[in-house]
Amino acid sequence: MQKSNQAGKNSDPVTIKPFPVEICILAVQFYPLQKTVVTIFFLFLAFITLSYLLGSCRKEQKTNGLQLLQQEVPAGFPSPAYTFHDNPLTQEGFELGRKLFYDNRLSIDGSISCASCHQQIAGFGTFEHDRSHGVFDSHTLRNASVLFNLAWNKAFHWDGEFGKLQDAVAQPINGHIEMGETFQGVIAKLERDDEYRKAFKNVFGSPFIRPEYILKALSQFTGYLVSANSKYDKVKRGEAGFTTQELNGYNIYKASCATCHPEPLFTDYSYRNIGLPVDNFLDDFGRMRITGKKEDSLKFKVPTLRNCNISSNYMHDGRFNTLQQCINHYRNGVQQSATLDPLLANGITLTNAEINDLFQFLKTLTDSTFLRDTRFQHPQ
């Protein structure tokens, strides 16, 4: 190594020969060849660039040049259970879903839209109603679920009847109590509307409107609704602080409520019997209706507590109008039965002062940004 280094350094100027003339002549002779090589190289480069560009054009065509929408996963949330793998989320698909959500042509008599029962001011539940009104003055069996953070849901409806969001959004269209319409009927109405025909073609690339596309668009809209900007979230992100009362309430929540309503989604998605007396008129035994198992009798899906201050009424049948009534139930309304959750065997003991603090905490779960978000409002 050293030797060659030295040799390099001390190369004797005498040994350097002028550039041989023969080589120059050869170079000139070979110039056309070099030129060809260079030309081929550039042609090759141009070919690569062109095919890359064409490739991305093809990809664009595949999504119809649609604008992909990023699924929102708030910091601290677990990975969503549903990631739109079978229904790519796009701005245009979401907008189409929004239009459908607010359109009462989805119901048989043109009187009811999804938004009739799922109102933004109530976290997309029915504002201050026990059960909701469907077509022909009917009443739903249950209190309308709030619609947000649905991508984290493991199953839908109070009894977990549906495993997939797309099935849950299909049910009300055909449900004789909700909208009472057929897909054939809905499609016939939508096909008469140029704007819809164009929008469906743009999003799904087909000149026909199909039930599947309606459900996919509705799933994009409802599955995209995320609520994670309440005061509670701001405190978690270090952007705000709890008052003393809220902090006390938070600790009471952690001690008494968090097992079933755990952070950050405020539900563990399990089915539980919290000892509500059965309404003899509704005769609703919850999860047992789906599994047929006695041990599931009177169990209902744990609802989220996010936005609960504005999502009255409460419980699967909306029997309570106030949070006070909900808490009183845990304090002194719990009925014993074979399937009662063991956590509630003795109810939950709370003093009046503790309840006040708990309220203050529950209020910090209201996400007014979400409730007023113009992206989710009736499209103009």
Ligand code: HEC
């Ligand atoms: C007449 C009132 C009514 C209409 C109209 C209605 N819903 Fe609902 N929705 C409900 C009720 C009530 C529930 C709870 C049902 C249950 O648990 O048995 C519910 C539940 C849901 C759920 C499940 C949420 C969860 O967390 O389990 C989704 C999703 C949903 N609705 C979407 C829609 C869409 C989309 C439309 C329009 C195509 C619609 N709903 C129309 C009343 C309605």
Ligand code: HEC
């Ligand atoms: C053993 C599990 C469990 C515990 C503990 C528990 N909950 Fe619940 N909670 C549920 C279930 C299940 C429901 C739905 C019951 C139904 O509708 O039949 C519910 C419903 C609610 C509702 C109604 C929400 C709505 O949208 O309808 C509120 C509010 C509520 N709980 C607050 C609390 C508070 C506050 C605590 C603590 C003091 C608490 N829960 C403790 C399981 C529990």
